[in-house]
Amino acid sequence: MKKILGITVLAAFIGGAAAIGGYKLFERNQTGSTITDKQNLYFANNPLKVSSAGTADFTQAAAAVAPGVVHIKTTYAAQSGGGRSSSPFDMMEDFFGGGGRQMQRMPRAASGSGVIISQDGYIVTNNHVVENAEKVEVVLTDRRKVEAKIIGRDPNTDLALIKVNATGLPVVKMGNSDNVQVGEWVLAVGFPLDLNTTVTAGIVSAKNRSIGIIGREQQGNEITEEEYREYQRTGKRPDRPANTSIESFIQTDAAINPGNSGGALVNANGELVGINSAIASQSGYNQGYGFAIPVNLARKIVDDFMKYGSVKRGYIGVNFVPLSGEEKPEGIKTNEISGLYVSDVVVGGGAAAAGIKAGDVIKKVDGVVINDSPDLQERVGRLNPGDKVKLTVLRDGALKDYTVTLKGEASVGLTAKNTAGKGMEVSKLGATFAPATQAQKAKYGINSGVVVTSVTTGKAFDNIGVEKGLIITKVNGQPVNSVADVQKALPLGRNNMVSISGVSEQGSYNYSFPAQ
Structure with a gap:
């Protein structure tokens, strides 16, 4: 009997040691891993205990998320206009520290919000929150102030990743923005108007919204009617930058105000579904139209920053005109009122290699129906050069699937x-x-x-x-x-x-x- 007991205890000890050793090995392997791996490890040991059943009660979701949303304070060098003065005296001040004529310049400051997505200090926020900042300071929910390092910025999605030198931080769990439904409850968490952690509630008003706020100076590959008519007349493609900005916002009426930028949009289960980015308002304050970047897009941008330090973006290689029930530009020969009309195919791009032609109408991406440009841009924006995407195209009255291998920036001249x-x-x-x-x-x-x-x-x-x-x-x-x-x-x-x-x-x- 004692022998059997001894064998049982030994087996239990060996099994426990193996489990601990396996966990430690798994934990070590997380260094330099994707944000998904980091989140899986964290929530395997810290399960999210939130229930969304019953009446609208967001106390559990708010309690789970609020500790992981931080206040970001930025400091900027004082300068006027869109850049530094080009005066020779200013150049001398830059290189030699100024002279007798140098005037004292007071630094400017601003603030926003950020979301902790790993316990070792990675924080996602908006690009416009930290862009051009000389110093980025993070105020944690325990009131500690720590300086942050910018890991990467992507103006094309208005996302940025920063990192603080801290461990054991509370983490907000990433959800799945594809599962977000119009009409469901969401919470906006952040630091509006320099107030302490603030939680507001609302519903998802719409998805895949494009409001033209990102990269307004760029003219995208969604061409205008005038450009298309000129293309039909001359056969020359519009001579302008290709579209690199991606707008496919989740719209919500949860109150979002200045300072909320970079904060969390979460569902009733306490899962992050978006990064709050913009408001549409004539007064500059909340009027019920807030916009958040889908977390599925943010996940790809964050992973690229962690792996490469920059965003590796894949391109289909087409120019297109969104279709609607309104009068179509001259030369578009289709009765379709939804989808994307391919006006031009980039030579050497992925679409050309796959057999897609001008005049085709893109109806689906990976089996998902698309009605406007944000539907396509956001889904392709999650992918990398070399990834494959299936496009369902209407040609001569019949639907046909084409598998396109996405190509990098060089293929579209960016x-x-x-x-x-x-x-x-x-x-x-x-x-x-x-x-x-x-x-x-x-x-x-x-x-x-x-x-x-x-x-x-x-x-x-x-x-x-x-x-x-x-x-x-x-x-x-x-x-x-x-x-x-x-x-x-x-x-x-x-x-x-x-x-x-x-x-x-x-x-x-x-x-x-x-x-x-």
Whole structure:
């Protein structure tokens, strides 16, 4: 009997040791893993205990989420207009710390919200909350103040990932935004108007909303009727930046005010379904129209930041016109009132390789019916170059499925490619460019120009205050209309300096900085 008991105890000990060892191995493997892995590990040991049954009672959901929503305070250098002054005296102040004429500049400050998504300090927020900030400070719910590091920013989705040096933090569980239904209860949690943690309730008013707030200076691949008619007449594609912004908001009437940006939109189970981003209001305060970025899109952006430090985005390679019951632009030969009419296929893109043609109507993505551009953009925005997506296309009255392999930015001409040679490469400017449109040139009365489509933190353009949306007209005195023109002009600077001329709605700009 004692022998049997001894064997039983030994077996139990071995089993327990194996379980502990397996857990520790699993825990170690989480270093550098995806945010989904981190969340699964956390909630395996900290199950979310929330019930949404019965009457509308959100006390459990609010209690579960509030500790994981933080207050973000940002500090900015004082500057006027859309960037720094191009005065030579300001340049001397930048490089040599100023002189007798330097005036004291008071830093500016702003605030927003953020959501803790891992116990080791990763926090998701809005890009516009931390963009251009010199210092990012996070106030935790236990009132600790910790400085945060920006891991990555994506202006195209208005998302950013920051990290604080802390462990054992409360975590908000990510849900599934695909399961969100119009009419269901949701909570908005954040720090509106600099108030302490605030929870408001409402319902989901709509899904897949596009309100044109992200990347307004970009003209997307959703072409206008005027551009389509011009394309039909000349056969020339619109000469403008491809659409890289993604808007497919969850709309809610839960009260969202300034300061809520970057906070949590959660369902009645206490699960994160969106990152609060914008309001539509004539007064600047809540009027019942709030918008949140779906968490399924945010998950992909966060994972890319954690793995690569930047977003790896895949593209189908088409230009399209959303269909509706209204009068269609001339040249669109279809009676369909829903779907996306393919006006043009990018040469060398994934759609062209799969056999999709101009005149096709995209009706479904991976079996899900699409009615407007946000339906397509948000689903494809979750994927990476090399991923496959099934498009159901209407052609000649029949539906047919095409499998498209998504391609990277180079396939649609979004990223400036580096070239060997003397002088500074485009990558060292810390910026990407796209040709300015004829409409933009006419607006500003210029004959040349490339639009700054992105600026990398810590690189040359960021350091001198050049912002996304600026139209660069000349580099080292040479007119530029393409990335190639920029590359050719860079080595032509004098005294190892680079000079940039540009224009925006704020006025004309001239920059000069040392070549590297």
